[in-house]
Amino acid sequence: SYELTQPPSVSVSPGQTASITCSGDNLGNRFASWYRQKPGQSPVLVIYHDTRRPSGIPERFSGSNSGNAATLTISGTQAMDEADYYCQAWDSSTVVFGGGTKLTVL
């Protein structure tokens, strides 16, 4: 079965750029999506189709996908961005999620 691997945690200072990676075999040949989940809340889609932002998601969120890794980048990180982030892709008619990354804004 297809697997997506994320670092368990990433730390960033307010105002700096946070990057969260998602690794998978030839992930660049698939489309990646990203979700943000705050404690006690449902996940929210922040990036889809590798690079696209849904309406209402700030421009500081961006995505890329190439080779064996997709990356979610948050520019000018704010305290409100502290959350768990999950990558997601599609394999053999099944949705696959990464294990999640806890983003801490110090």
Add this chain to the structure above:
Amino acid sequence: QVQLQESGPGLVKPSETLSLTCVVSGYSITSGYYWGWIRQPPGKGLECIGSIYHSGGTSYNPSLKSRVTIFVDTSKNQFSLKLSSVTAADTAVYYCARLAVTTSYYFDSWGHGALVTVSS
């Protein structure tokens, strides 16, 4: 704006069948999109259980396929999940969500989630 709401028993006994329903409002379930179930054990990550199209076509997570049934009731604009032979490992928050299937696949709208505990 589409809204999804899960409902069902919050407590299920081991070996029994977990049943949940997701009522969709603000969007007709027959207008397109797939509809899916995702779960999240306490303190852990997301796991997709499966999805369904309004015509009834389904896709299930291979690790759960033998125990899962997802079906749709277009007259009530809702879809449902049944998970049989549950154990404590099935304790989780269960989310229903709308799945966009184009050249890429992503869940663009989620319900609030329903906590289901498996315990005697």
